[in-house]
Amino acid sequence: MKIAVLTGAGVSAESGIKTFRDSDGLWEGHDVMEVASPEGFTRNPEVVLDFYNQRRKQLLSVQPNAAHYALVALEDKHDVTIITQNVDDLHERAGSTNVIHLHGELLKVRSTGDENLVLEWKEDLNLGDVCENNHQLRPHIVWFGEMVPMIEVAAEVVEQADAILIIGTSMQVYPAAGLVQYAKPDAQIFFVDPKPSISESKKITVFAEKASIGVPKVVELLN
Numbered sequence: 001m002k003i004a005v006l007t008g009a010g011v012s013a014e015s016g017i018k019t020f021r022d023s024d025g026l027w028e029g030h031d032v033m034e035v036a037s038p039e040g041f042t043r044n045p046e047v048v049l050d051f052y053n054q055r056r057k058q059l060l061s062v063q064p065n066a067a068h069y070a071l072v073a074l075e076d077k078h079d080v081t082i083i084t085q086n087v088d089d090l091h092e093r094a095g096s097t098n099v100i101h102l103h104g105e106l107l108k109v110r111s112t113g114d115e116n117l118v119l120e121w122k123e124d125l126n127l128g129d130v131c132e133n134n135h136q137l138r139p140h141i142v143w144f145g146e147m148v149p150m151i152e153v154a155a156e157v158v159e160q161a162d163a164i165l166i167i168g169t170s171m172q173v174y175p176a177a178g179l180v181q182y183a184k185p186d187a188q189i190f191f192v193d194p195k196p197s198i199s200e201s202k203k204i205t206v207f208a209e210k211a212s213i214g215v216p217k218v219v220e221l222l223n
């Protein structure tokens, strides 16, 4: 079967990475518009660069969890595409081979002068770190108000999927949250979240539990 897996911050929660809307709307104590918007970066680049330096350091200190590994096992029998809103590399580190990052990647940076100039970057990024053409480098993250370049590709994946897994997302941020509208009428949908934001129906099966418990159950059903 073709399986599309839409993941959000909840799939990485048990690896120790905070979600966005569980912690009273602040992201590690910051208003998201201060640290995840072009205006915030223009206004206070050091605050933004330091914020992502902390996020990058934290990411390098955590590990994938049982949910990430269960999704890898799904690849044994099915054609799986992970469409994640997360900027961490935990799906890749667990072994998933086909991952689309809708909101960018924390371990990459890009030139403010040429958005196609993207570099792998695991250490701190500071003011004065510039690309080969002397433009300041910035996190390769899709900030609020910026385009989501991979959304069309992701929509096509969902359109062709026989089953869709939605794991650990509050479904509040578009266009990602709108992807489920592209599902085929006969596609089976599985939703894993301790506080599910959609209800059970004939085509939607809800597992109101943590990803590390719920995702292996779904994989067991599908494999």
Ligand code: APR
Residues within 6 Å of the ligand: 007, 008, 009, 010, 011, 013, 014, 019, 020, 021, 022, 032, 085, 086, 103, 167, 168, 169, 170, 171, 172, 173, 192, 193, 194, 195, 196, 197, 209, 210, 211, 212
């Ligand atoms: N297992 C599964 N789901 C969990 C767990 C867990 N252990 N813990 C929390 N959740 C669920 C929450 O109930 C919530 O529904 O994960 C979801 C996290 O929602 P958000 O914090 O809104 O994260 P997400 O949906 O990924 O946010 C989307 O918003 O801030 C932007 O760009 C950012 O990609 C992010 C986007």
